[in-house]
Amino acid sequence: MPKSAIVRTEPVQQRSAERLTVLLDAAAILLDDLGIDAITTSDVAKRAHSSVGVIYRYFPNIQALLRALATRNFDKYRAGLAATLNKRATSALDALNVAIDVYVELSRTEPGFRVLSFGKIIDRRFNVDRKSNNTALAEILTDLLITTYGVPASDALIFDIEVTVEIADSLLERAFLYDPRGEEPFIDKLREFIEQLLAPHTKEATTE
Template sequence: MKDQSALLPNSASVRTEPVQQRSSERITLLLDTAASLIDEKGIDGLTTSDVAARSHSSVGVVYRYFPNIQSLLRALAARNMQRFLSAVFVTIEENPGGWLSELDAILDIYADLTRSEPGFRALHFGDVIDERFIDGQTNANKELATNLVQFLTARYELPQTEEFELDLDVAIEIASALMQRAFRVDRNGDERYLAKARFVVREVLEPYRREGQ
């Protein structure tokens, strides 16, 4: 099986690469602070000065690592993706099952992070900022589909084809919209929409059931 760490997306770039532990801890603090502020004020309410004040840092320190608010949001979105994929790898390794059942578990992990991870409900993997700040060739859901294709084909005898990746991409796009709708009003997630997300994923990918089982 492939090294799972290789499937994790690269962290978003920052202006100064952390060399010492102190720098790494400072970046973690800034990202944690930004996530908490997003929960309070939303993405559009996030400012560099607020992040600096809440984290007891200077604005200059924030700019040292993140040249603008867009780079801070991208870094937080990348961390969300890393934490999600890490949880997926651990959960599936500890509770192996058929690949379609594992997709159900993946959706459950996404729902759990939406409930518990600061900033995740509003930012997710950065899909909400793709059109604002990121070039048109980049898409968070497409990156997720690519990572999951690599992971699933490494574990099971699934087709490594453009068609399978496209279908998984389609399933993720639809499921993502339904999952976000589930949490738009209900912070615990409206189970009706969560159930529909699971149903759609299975319907789209059912033709591949005989492969990999």
């Protein structure tokens, strides 16, 4: 079948999804090249071999586009976490270390992730449920520890995991501030902190 015929019969939703992917990919690369303060819709359009009009068809401004990229980053993180946990994590501490590993790997390999991450630099909340980005991640990790690794549910656990995520956010941001590979001493210190914080909760699980 001629290529033109294939394009004409392609579903509109698929074409839109592909355009969005191209725009987000272009924005991610430009974040690494230009930084978040310099990137513009014109830059994204040029990089994506598109037009500013196409961008405005999907996003009212550059901030909205970057929020969409941050949401995609979060989705990729969750997918990577789920896939890696199934292969490597046999305990609650393993699971939290995997959570660090996945974030570090994305920061090293995924275009734009080190700069934007989950979008706190634009907006501390996701567009959908308006929760703090870190609160949303803490809820995912808390549920994981309880349902998969048998850590007893408690208000203290919920609070400690949210504290962990806030500290991890700061330490990982610092780790990648000057080094695109991440400064290992900051990552190692985060692992030490998590082990100490989680110990009382896992001890309770083994004594029940």
